[in-house]
Structures are given as structure tokens and as C-alpha cells.
Amino acid sequence: MSSQVIEGGAALPPWTARLRGLHLGRWGLRGVAILYLGIAILLPIVAVLLKGYADGFDKLRLALATPGAIEAIRLTLVTSAICTVINAFFGTLLAYVMVRYRFPGRNLLSAIVDLPFAIPTLVTGVMLVALYGPASPVGGWLKEHGIDVVFAPLGILISLLFVTLPFVIRTVQPVLSELDIAEEEAAFSLGAGGWTAFRKVVLPALRPSIAAGALLVFARAIGEFGAVVIVAGNLTGKTLTAPVFIFQLANQFRPEEAAAVAAILFVISFSLVLLTDRLLRRKPRKI
Amino acid sequence: MGMTVGSGGSTSGAIRTHASRTRLIRGLLIALALSYVSILLLAPLAGIVWAAIKGGMDVVSETFARADVRHAFWLTGIITLVTVVTVTVLGMLTAWVLVRDDFPGKRFLNALVELPLAVSPVTVGLMAVLLFGTGGWFSDFFAARGIQIIFALPSMILVTIFISIPFVIREVGPVLEELGTNEEEAALTLGASPIQTFFRVTLPNVKWGLLYGMALSTARALGEIGAVLIVSGSIQGQTETATLYVFRALEERQEASGYVVALTLAAISILLLAAIETFKHRQSKEARS
Numbered sequence: 001m002s003s004q005v006i007e008g009g010a011a012l013p014p015w016t017a018r019l020r021g022l023h024l025g026r027w028g029l030r031g032v033a034i035l036y037l038g039i040a041i042l043l044p045i046v047a048v049l050l051k052g053y054a055d056g057f058d059k060l061r062l063a064l065a066t067p068g069a070i071e072a073i074r075l076t077l078v079t080s081a082i083c084t085v086i087n088a089f090f091g092t093l094l095a096y097v098m099v100r101y102r103f104p105g106r107n108l109l110s111a112i113v114d115l116p117f118a119i120p121t122l123v124t125g126v127m128l129v130a131l132y133g134p135a136s137p138v139g140g141w142l143k144e145h146g147i148d149v150v151f152a153p154l155g156i157l158i159s160l161l162f163v164t165l166p167f168v169i170r171t172v173q174p175v176l177s178e179l180d181i182a183e184e185e186a187a188f189s190l191g192a193g194g195w196t197a198f199r200k201v202v203l204p205a206l207r208p209s210i211a212a213g214a215l216l217v218f219a220r221a222i223g224e225f226g227a228v229v230i231v232a233g234n235l236t237g238k239t240l241t242a243p244v245f246i247f248q249l250a251n252q253f254r255p256e257e258a259a260a261v262a263a264i265l266f267v268i269s270f271s272l273v274l275l276t277d278r279l280l281r282r283k284p285r286k287i
Numbered sequence: 288m289g290m291t292v293g294s295g296g297s298t299s300g301a302i303r304t305h306a307s308r309t310r311l312i313r314g315l316l317i318a319l320a321l322s323y324v325s326i327l328l329l330a331p332l333a334g335i336v337w338a339a340i341k342g343g344m345d346v347v348s349e350t351f352a353r354a355d356v357r358h359a360f361w362l363t364g365i366i367t368l369v370t371v372v373t374v375t376v377l378g379m380l381t382a383w384v385l386v387r388d389d390f391p392g393k394r395f396l397n398a399l400v401e402l403p404l405a406v407s408p409v410t411v412g413l414m415a416v417l418l419f420g421t422g423g424w425f426s427d428f429f430a431a432r433g434i435q436i437i438f439a440l441p442s443m444i445l446v447t448i449f450i451s452i453p454f455v456i457r458e459v460g461p462v463l464e465e466l467g468t469n470e471e472e473a474a475l476t477l478g479a480s481p482i483q484t485f486f487r488v489t490l491p492n493v494k495w496g497l498l499y500g501m502a503l504s505t506a507r508a509l510g511e512i513g514a515v516l517i518v519s520g521s522i523q524g525q526t527e528t529a530t531l532y533v534f535r536a537l538e539e540r541q542e543a544s545g546y547v548v549a550l551t552l553a554a555i556s557i558l559l560l561a562a563i564e565t566f567k568h569r570q571s572k573e574a575r576s
Binding site: 029033042111122129135158224225251258274 | 385402413559
């Protein structure tokens, strides 16, 4: 139908009609996208913020007065912070090893580090209990040597480390593989030790992406539930984390207090995610 | 790898020790990286395999003969299917709008996409309770029409969709951006309808990114626990998914069958991981060419 339209000079009317059709279609698509994200994402978030804080900070005060509340938030922040530091280090190391070195099993390794994205978090918790629980040889051995993993803060930390491993690797890897290896080798052959070459040349270039990955780790860690709820034992004041605390409040039909605590976690992690976006976006502009 | 050593005749001892030290550091770093991954990720995987088959094959067959286990897997399948179809169709459309269209408020919409990644699953469940539970914003509306949302399938699907929204959009968006509009415009000027253009030009070009996003959504939907735990009420044989079954089995000290179901979920996720890695490589290969 249209090959003739292009030849003929009288093609204007059908074209404008089609453009108008495209225009309408575009508005339709735009509308669906706005409705989709508005209803599915914005509405529930607004509900939590309003329910928690409709009458000021009363609900929050009430929730924080619950025994173990403050300890739960503190435990979550501390374990998440430790987890962030450890995985920022090992994530960078893994990214470096996978980008710069060729060794047998490298492809398998790069698939395995994505495992936490695929495995249900609850199953992660079950796996850790199966390995470190009192019924297993490993757990029994550790217990004999006075190390408690399951139902202890160490178990919470290990769950968080497992679940958040891929984030730093993912943000660092692409930047590292774009990085000019020649500079690093130059520094190296000019007599700088491997560590100095890394610190002076590689690390500054990686810093934004390591920071971005670390922020994602922290944001993910403070919300983690599935793995922690199984491993931690959830003893009030000892191994009860903030997400499990929110779960308990919701279960006790105190949804407004739960919303007040949930809103705090949400504001922290959403600001971190937005900050991460900034950090990651700043990179390409520089190049 | 093929560094040309010895262009100048200075194969002195200093360079040789330098090279051997490099090799030593290389070996140490690889060993450290492999140990971390083995201890953190692989050991627990071995732990669950051992725990699940320790009881013998009888426990495995008994577990799968249970009506509540079968129902749990069936329910997980339904929720995952509905979720993945929804987030794929609407996510593809939204990615297209966010990349190709321009309108006030687009940046805000873009930020919204990231939001589910920042919300604890528990909070997601709580949001559904606040909207649809007793005294919630929409509870009267649905109650008047006799539609049960909370403690029923609809709320379980809704929370799972919320959690799985970002993946397709985040994977398809950048691919669309790289692709540019040349091919689409060419098809349109050659007289293809927008729908033809989408199915013949746009879709084939973003195929691997889309599949990658779908696989990630599937993994997320399959394993969701925090949100469904709050909204479902975990009614045995009715609103109990596979992950909820594992949760209950551990609480009721039926570890053996809990481990078997958990291992099954782990096995499915590893298959998904294989798909995820394949799609990821295909997509980056296509991006390079």
C-alpha cells in the first residue's frame, strides 16, 4: 500500500493521518506506562508513608517503645555495615581476578558468583542452617571450638554476605574491563610494585563503581528477610533484625507501627539506590 | 598475555624476580578469590545436598507424594507464570516509553523503576496489607464485591509483581538505547505499521536482553518469601507456596521434607542461572557486534 505513497506527490494526506495515529498510539503507550508504575509502585509506597506518619511521629514512637525495637534496628545497621565492607573488598578482588587473569574455571566462576541472584533467599537460609547447624559435622566442629553461627549474629552476617556478593562485582567488572591496561603496566614496569600500581592507577578509576556497588550492598542488606529469618533465630534484643521485627509487628496486627519502622528502612535504602545511580551515571560522562 | 620480553637485552635478575613476584601475587589473588566463593557460596550448597539426601530416597519420594507439597509447587508455578507474563509485557512497553518517548516527569518515572529494589520484601507485604487489609484504602471496595484479596491468590500475585517489576525494564532499556531509532524509522517510512515494526524490528533486536530480564524475574518470583509470608496467611494446601512450605516445615521441625523442597528450589534456580548466564553472554555479544 505504501510503496505507491512514497512515489506519488499526493502522499501528504495519508501520511498526516498516519502520524496522527502514531501520536495517539504514543499517548496510549505513555499512559499505560505511567499507570503501570504509578499503580504498581507509587501507590503502595505512598500508603506506607501515609499510614506510618499520618498522625506525626506517634506511631514511630510507639513502635520504638516495643522491647527490642532499637536493638533490632541497631543490629541491622551494624551487620549490614560490616557486610558492606567485606563484600566491597572481596567484590573488587573477584572482579579484578576475573577481568585481568585467565585461568581454568574462570567462566564457571563468573557464573557461580551470580548464584545469589538465582537462589531464593529462604533457600539460602536453609542451606546455611544445613551447613552450620548443630546437626551437621561442620556446625558441630565449630560449636566445639566455641563458634556459634546459627542463631547468632555471625549467622546473620554470613547470610548477608551470601545474598549481596554479586553487587560490587557487577558494578566494578564493566569499568575494569574498559580500563586501559597499558597504564597499569606502565606504572608496573616503571618499577612500581603491584600494590602501588593498583593503588595509584587502578583504584582511583574504580572508586565510584566500588562505592556504587557498596551502597547497593548496604541497601539490600538492611532489607534482607528470607535468609536471615531462618538463620538468626530471631531472639528479641539479640538476633532480631529490623525486617524480622517489622514482620512480627505486622503479624501482631500492628500494621501502622510496622509501617513507621518500614518507612525508615525504605528512606535509607531508596536514597542509597538513587545515589548509586548518580555514581554510576557520572562515570561515562567523564570518558 | 604475549608480552614481548627481551626486546632490549636486559634480561637481568631484577626483571626475573619481578616477574616471579607477579606470578606469585597472581596465584595468591586467584586462590583468595576462589576460596571466598567456595566457602561462602559452594559449601552451603554442598550442605543442603548432603542434608536433603541424608534421609535416603524414601524421604524424597514421601515428600513429593504429599498433597500439600504438590499444591505448593503448583501455586508457586501459577504465581510465577502470571508475574512473568505481566512484568514482561508491561515492562517491555514501559522500557520503550522510557527510552523513546519524552515527556515531563519521565525522570521521576525512571526513578520509580528502581524503587522495588530498595524496599524490603517485608515492607512490600505490609504495603499490600495497608491497601487491601481490614481498614485499608481499598478493602471496602473489594469486600463489597465479594472479592478476597488478602489471604488469597490476588495479593500474592500483586506483591510478587511489585518485586519483579525492575528486571525486564532495566535489561531492555539500555539495549533499546544502544539500538537507536534508525531501523525502526526505516521500517516505518517503508510503510510497516507500528505493530509490524515492533514485532519484526524492535523485538528481535532486544530479544536477548528481554530473555535475560525474564529469567531474572522468574528467579525472583519463584523464590519470594517475605512479602507472600505476610499477605498469604500461609493456609496449608491453599495459599502456601513452595517457599512458604519450607518455612513451615522448618518451624514444625519437619526438616527432612523442608530440605528436600529447598533443594528442589535450589536445583530449579541453578537451571535458571544457566539460562541467565547464556542470555547475558548472547546479549553482550550482540551489543559488541
